[in-house]
Amino acid sequence: DTAVSQTPKYLVTQMGNDKSIKCEQNLGHDTMYWYKQDSKKFLKIMFSYNNKELIINETVPNRFSPKSPDKAHLNLHINSLELGDSAVYFCASSQVAGYSPLHFGNGTRLTVT
Amino acid sequence: GQQLNQSPQSMFIQEGEDVSMNCTSSSIFNTWLWYKQEPGEGPVLLIALYKAGELTSNGRLTAQFGITRKDSFLNISASIPSDVGIYFCAGRVNNDMRFGAGTRLTVKP
Numbered sequence: 583d584t585a586v587s588q589t590p591k592y593l594v595t596q597m598g599n600d601k602s603i604k605c606e607q608n609l610g611h612d613t614m615y616w617y618k619q620d621s622k623k624f625l626k627i628m629f630s631y632n633n634k635e636l637i638i639n640e641t642v643p644n645r646f647s648p649k650s651p652d653k654a655h656l657n658l659h660i661n662s663l664e665l666g667d668s669a670v671y672f673c674a675s676s677q678v679a680g681y682s683p684l685h686f687g688n689g690t691r692l693t694v695t
Numbered sequence: 696g697q698q699l700n701q702s703p704q705s706m707f708i709q710e711g712e713d714v715s716m717n718c719t720s721s722s723i724f725n726t727w728l729w730y731k732q733e734p735g736e737g738p739v740l741l742i743a744l745y746k747a748g749e750l751t752s753n754g755r756l757t758a759q760f761g762i763t764r765k766d767s768f769l770n771i772s773a774s775i776p777s778d779v780g781i782y783f784c785a786g787r788v789n790n791d792m793r794f795g796a797g798t799r800l801t802v803k804p
Binding site for chain 1: 726730732738740792797
């Protein structure tokens with residue numbers, strides 16, 4: 583009965599590869615997010631989706647592309663991986679835009695070698 | 696974008712002591728939240744604050760939404776070893792939620 587689940591939990595890959603991280607929420611929320619947590623534990627928002635519409639797109643390289651087949655899923659696809667992409671990526675969701683707390687998944691630790 | 700300044704960066708305390716941490720911003724937020732993150736897990740919501748001046752408790756935790764809407768604090772009373780972790784403040788306005796850099800708490804038995 584996991585609320586926000588993301589797979590895989592660990593992902594080790596080589597530079598230049600393309601990879602995807604999947605996220606699903608069963609909370610009925612209408613907004614989903616991707617955050618990146620660096621080695622210093624700083625959490626930075628990357629994207630958010632509301633009803634299949636991209637709302638926020640921070641200064642993230644266009645090698646990163648979020649894809650939302652429906653409002654319960656927001657996948658993250660990364661092209662041409664670089665060493666600096668190594669981090670923990672968190673998916674999150676929230677109910678009503680503007681006030682509701684975000685609920686986070688347990689993260690995907692991406693290591694690029 | 697809005698920046699949140701969270702302090703202290705880390706705390707080393709003895710079991711039973713009280714803890715206080717705070718977060719300030721140059722921008723106004725609609726919602727202030729406090730999260731705790733343990734190793735290998737995602738941030739877990741501790742307290743959510745929705746109104747300026749609001750004071751909310753959750754067990755041994757107490758948090759307040761500053762009157763100016765630009766700050767918040769979190770207090771933990773009578774700390775125990777399982778309080779160990781990283782505590783994050785977060786401010787939300789519309790679909791944008793920003794996090795502080797975290798306070799790493801260590802509790803010595």
